[in-house]
Amino acid sequence: xxxxxxxxxxxxxxxxxxxxxxxxxxxxxxxxxxxxxxxxxxxxxxxxxxxxxxxxxxxxxxxxxxxxxxxxxxxxxxxxxxxxxxxxxxxxxxxxxxxxxxxxxxxxxxxxxxxxxxxxxxxxxxxxxxxxxxx
Numbered sequence: 001x002x003x004x005x006x007x008x009x010x011x012x013x014x015x016x017x018x019x020x021x022x023x024x025x026x027x028x029x030x031x032x033x034x035x036x037x038x039x040x041x042x043x044x045x046x047x048x049x050x051x052x053x054x055x056x057x058x059x060x061x062x063x064x065x066x067x068x069x070x071x072x073x074x075x076x077x078x079x080x081x082x083x084x085x086x087x088x089x090x091x092x093x094x095x096x097x098x099x100x101x102x103x104x105x106x107x108x109x110x111x112x113x114x115x116x117x118x119x120x121x122x123x124x125x126x127x128x129x130x131x132x133x134x135x
Contacts, residue, residue: 010085016059016104021046025059025104034130036123038111039080043131048102055095055102058084062109072114079117080107083124090128094135105131 031044067073
């Protein structure tokens with residue numbers, strides 16, 4: 001992978017949009033989960049689709065049960081995406097050894113209250129570090 005591709009970006013190709021991948025991530029066996037409150041991470045290692053596909057794909061979820069107002073839900077989703085975008089290199093560095101595999105990651109919000117961005121980022125970073133250690 002070139003350094004330009006490794007820039008701190010989060011492109012559309014890096015998002016989980018496939019319903020089948022979502023069903024494998026949440027429905028089927030093989031996926032694992034870990035929590036660093038208020039964030040839960042569900043992850044699954046799958047076959048990589050194509051040579052140029054990303055090595056990690058992410059899905060961000062904030063339930064309406066936690067925040068009735070879309071403004072707050074969107075703020076939390078933005079915080080989660082930003083934290084992942086800044087720290088995804090932790091997982092991508094470990095995935096370089098397996099060019100034929102891809103990591104599907106879902107970040108799920110568990111709390112009913114808002115948290116400051118630094119705390120959200122530190123929780124997401126700790127989850128990604130723990131995931132990197134397992135690879």
